[in-house]
Amino acid sequence: MLQKASDNENGSEKAGEPPLLEVNNIEVIYNHVILVLKGVSLTVPKGGIVSILGANGAGKTTTLKAISNLLRAERGEVTKGNIKFQGDEIQDLSSAELVKRGCIQVMEGRHCFGHLSIEENLLTGAYTRGDGRGAIAADLEMVYNYFPRLKVRRKSQAGYTSGGEQQMCAIGRALMSRPSTILLDEPSMGLAPQLVEEIFGIVQDLNSKEGVSFLLAEQNTNIALRYATYGYILESGRVVMDGEAKALRENEDVKEFYLGVGGEGRKSFRDVKHYKRRKRWLA
Amino acid sequence: MSVELLNFFETFLNGLMAGVMYSLVALGFVLIFKASGIFNFAQGVMALFAALTLVGFMTGQVPFSHLINAIFGTELHNWGAGLPAFLAILLTMVVMVALAFLIEKLVLKHLVNQEPIILFMATIGLAYFLEGLGDLMWGSDVKTLDVGLPSGGSFWWEDVTRTWAAQGAEYYGMYIDLLDVSAALIAVVLVIALSLFSQYTATGRALRAVADDHQAALSVGISLRRIWVIVWSIAGFVALVAGIMWGSKSGVQFSLSLIALKALPVLILGGFTSIPGAIVGGLIIGVGEKLAEAYIGPMVGGAIENWFAYVLALAFLLFRPQGLFGDRIIERI
Secondary structure, eight states: OOEEGGGOOOSSOOSSSOOSEEEEEEEEEETTTEEEEEEEEEEEOTTOEEEEEOOTTSSHHHHHHHHHTOSGGGTEEEEEEEEEETTEEOTTSOHHHHHHHTEEEEOTTOOOOTTSBHHHHHHHTTTTOOSHHHHHHHHHHHHHHHOHHHHHTTTSBGGGSOHHHHHHHHHHHHHTTOOSEEEEEOTTTTOOHHHHHHHHHHHHHIIIIIOOEEEEEESOHHHHHHHOSEEEEEETTEEEEEEEHHHHHHOHHHIIIIIOOOTTSOOOHHHHHHHHHHHOSOO | OOHHHHHHHHHHHHHHHHHHHHHHHHHHHHHHHHHHOOOOTTHHHHHHHHHHHHHHHHHTBOTTHHHHHHHHOOOOOBSSSOOOHHHHHHHHHHHHHHHHHHHHHHTGGGGTTOOHHHHHHHHHHHHHHHHHHHHHHHOSSOBOOOOSOOOSBOHHHHHHHHTTSOTTOOOOOOOOBHHHHHHHHHHHHHHHHHHHHHHHSHHHHHHHHHHHOHHHHHHTTOOHHHHHHHHHHHHHHHHHHHHHHHHHHHOBOGGGGGHHHHHHHHHHHHOTTOHHHHHHHHHHHHHHHHHIIIIIHHHHTSOOHHHHHHHHHHHHHHHOTTOSSOOOOOOOO
């Protein structure tokens, strides 16, 4: 089940049906000089929750931004490889076009519109839709059902709401575009463990009830692997390992590096660091 | 009422009227600053350019006539008797929208995600370019603009106010310029329309979203380029209104572009991000100027009007840098 990235082609793809989202060996360069991704491939099957794991600067956010094409605004570009969404190549489409097709990103750090009310924030998510006020109002109710707390705070300026509420607002805003895929970047950032649990629970609900597929980038390997179906581990711009979430969770190296539990019991901090240095996949 | 009090009221009223004219210019700045974080130095020149174009259409001037005549040796100056005011205003608006489109295409598109100071520099360049373009298209002579707005003093107001003076006092009534009154009415309508637009339409909401966070706006599928074209078109429209008002008042001439400098203290007072702020700031500056000129002026030899606004702005910068109505900076800790 567990394979090295080099000889891996596809994860949990069912035979015949093309995957929802497919990233093939992409390379991303910022500012024409800084090479950030060095050949990343991954697949999101229809209805899956796939997570990208890795430390700071591994390239998780860049991968998501390459897909949603927010890279261009940061002077980054995909120089090699291709990205397919529902079978079409999408790397030259604008973010707006991509949102229309049903792939939307929730950015790291929430990025709510601070001076807009929560409800207005949610409504901006429906900006690309042309199916009338009725449908949008119905979806607003749907979002309020998933996030009752947002309904309470609907008239407050988003800038004054709590971090958890802002994260809910950001996810709700994305939902308002009626997406088939949400790229979720670091939903756990800066939130209390209980809230993280609540938000991941809602992600799972959305996945099973609304059929939304998720590609999420997380540093919190523990929780991500509990809710995801499949995982990719990134290190300095490469996929170093991937597999079913369950298999990854039981893998000794993953336990050692990311979950903080060693195979042979606790070690002193110095040993751990040494061990980590020696056993890093890429150095 | 005593004559002194009536004189005070007259000065006050005229200050308000002058303030409205400043507000009209400041409004254009606020719109662009709110939506894109750009301080648009070219706003004053846009007003000038709009006024020039309007006069050109109304008098039937051939654009670039000097250039064409110099190259081809022709003697083109007019293509006819000119257009009626309404049609000319409509056509000028089309030109301003085209201008917004070109600015996005040629300037802004290439400066996405750059420092605000770089965008500011770009608008300075734009200001000089537009000034030159206006000159080249329509010539540099001073033109008169008359779109049919009432002008001159109001006799009715003079008659009414004359009766307010105390019995037997030597008082001839207040002077109020009808053009200023119509400017005030237009400004009120404009502000109400803009507020409704930004509060209650999806596009208005998208404008405010872009103003808050470019990246997030992009991520939910708002096209920045489209929003920028819309914002610059609206700013072009406001510039046209300001150009009509100022042009009718003092003639369409190149010094018109300097009204942008008068808008600066207005913005500092009202806040760069507030539409009502632009209006209230303008009124305060207008009234302050006129009152200072009338009451403090004689003590120091006059001509206070020219610098009073800047001193007021300086005081504001010291004590309330975000202005009266500027957005509170929301910071989460």
